[in-house]
Amino acid sequence: xxxxxxxxxxVTGATxxxxxxxxxxxxxxxxxxxxxxxxxxxxxxxxxxxYLENPNFEIIAQNISEPLTIEKPIHYIFHAAGPMEGKIIKxxxxxxxNPNLVGTIKCLEFLKNQEKKSGIKGRMILFSSVTVYGNNTxxxxxxxxxxxxxxxxxxxxxxxxxxxxxxxxxxxxxxxxQYGIDAVISRFSTVYGSTRFIPDTAFFEFIKKGIAGEDIxxxxxxxxxxxxxxxxxxxxxxxxxxxxGAVGEAYNISSNGDLDxxxxxxxxxxxxADVANNKYEGNSVKVLFKTENTEExxxxxKLSNEKLKKLGxxxxxxxxxxxxxxxxxxxxx
Numbered sequence: 001x002x003x004x005x006x007x008x009x010x011v012t013g014a015t016x017x018x019x020x021x022x023x024x025x026x027x028x029x030x031x032x033x034x035x036x037x038x039x040x041x042x043x044x045x046x047x048x049x050x051y052l053e054n055p056n057f058e059i060i061a062q063n064i065s066e067p068l069t070i071e072k073p074i075h076y077i078f079h080a081a082g083p084m085e086g087k088i089i090k091x092x093x094x095x096x097x098n099p100n101l102v103g104t105i106k107c108l109e110f111l112k113n114q115e116k117k118s119g120i121k122g123r124m125i126l127f128s129s130v131t132v133y134g135n136n137t138x139x140x141x142x143x144x145x146x147x148x149x150x151x152x153x154x155x156x157x158x159x160x161x162x163x164x165x166x167x168x169x170x171x172x173x174x175x176x177x178q179y180g181i182d183a184v185i186s187r188f189s190t191v192y193g194s195t196r197f198i199p200d201t202a203f204f205e206f207i208k209k210g211i212a213g214e215d216i217x218x219x220x221x222x223x224x225x226x227x228x229x230x231x232x233x234x235x236x237x238x239x240x241x242x243x244x245g246a247v248g249e250a251y252n253i254s255s256n257g258d259l260d261x262x263x264x265x266x267x268x269x270x271x272x273a274d275v276a277n278n279k280y281e282g283n284s285v286k287v288l289f290k291t292e293n294t295e296e297x298x299x300x301x302k303l304s305n306e307k308l309k310k311l312g313x314x315x316x317x318x319x320x321x322x323x324x325x326x327x328x329x330x331x332x333x
Contacts, residue, residue: 013081064103093160131162189254193231194329210276225300230322254303
């Protein structure tokens with residue numbers, strides 16, 4: 001973390017789950033200047049009220065698809081902007097593609113022009129995703145950073161997200177090769193945890209049901225297991241990639257299933273119910289299925305985290321512990 005001391009860090013998508021937690025880490029550190037960028041001025045002011053009077057903190061309300069006009073030198077850009085909710089991907093695909101593609105170009109152009117004008121060579125940490133990988137086998141597999149040959153079909157509902165994430169990596173590598181930009185790629189598995197502004201996702205619906213002591217209704221079982229990681233572990237990983245990752249390299253930020261973090265959506269719902277029943281006296285939350293419950297699972301995907309571990313990182317938070325922390329934070333709000 002000392003590499004960030006007395007530096008200025010731009011966090012795009014600052015009101016999101018990972019971006020917001022990065023802002024918190026740097027502001028608590030006390031010797032990092034933070035520029036928090038998001039589209040909504042109201043959300044920025046509400047979410048970061050405690051920092052607004054701090055001279056080391058600044059907010060910028062703009063769409064990341066527009067040119068960055070920041071006058072001060074930026075030493076690190078954590079490019080976390082872009083929606084990932086299923087409803088937005090399905091109904092507003094261009095709202096997903098633009099920040100992933102155009103937004104990435106705007107960040108890279110800013111660093112290119114900054115170096116040309118002032119000689120200050122900043123670094124971008126691109127936020128990519130588990131969705132750049134695919135699994136077309138009939139069994140669970142573990143993938144490393146080089147296993148990007150398989151992906152989903154272009155007509156898939158989620159393709160605007162997965163394919164624009166892949167292309168954002170291609171763009172970043174192109175800027176490195178052609179313009180000498182300093183950038184590194186972080187591929188996140190499924191990150192969970194509390195956030196300032198709770199999105200409309202199944203996970204948070206489970207959490208709310210658990211807190212309220214209500215049964216969780218699932219449409220189906222048999223869903224594929226996925227590689228889950230608690231937000232604090234994920235942030236520690238991406239900050240390490242930002243400081244120690246090699247230029248142009250990709251790093252999986254994932255649990256690889258350690259500490260029971262390899263679980264399907266229906267299995268996560270069961271963990272939420274168990275945590276809620278143990279935490280709140282009188283709770284008897286059950287997970288109910290609209291269709292027949294099956295223990296069989298579709299083929300899932302783990303992300304190897306050996307490359308990240310070589311930088312000195314490790315998974316520290318189990319699935320049940322992370323869900324308990326999330327439940328406590330959401331209940332407190």
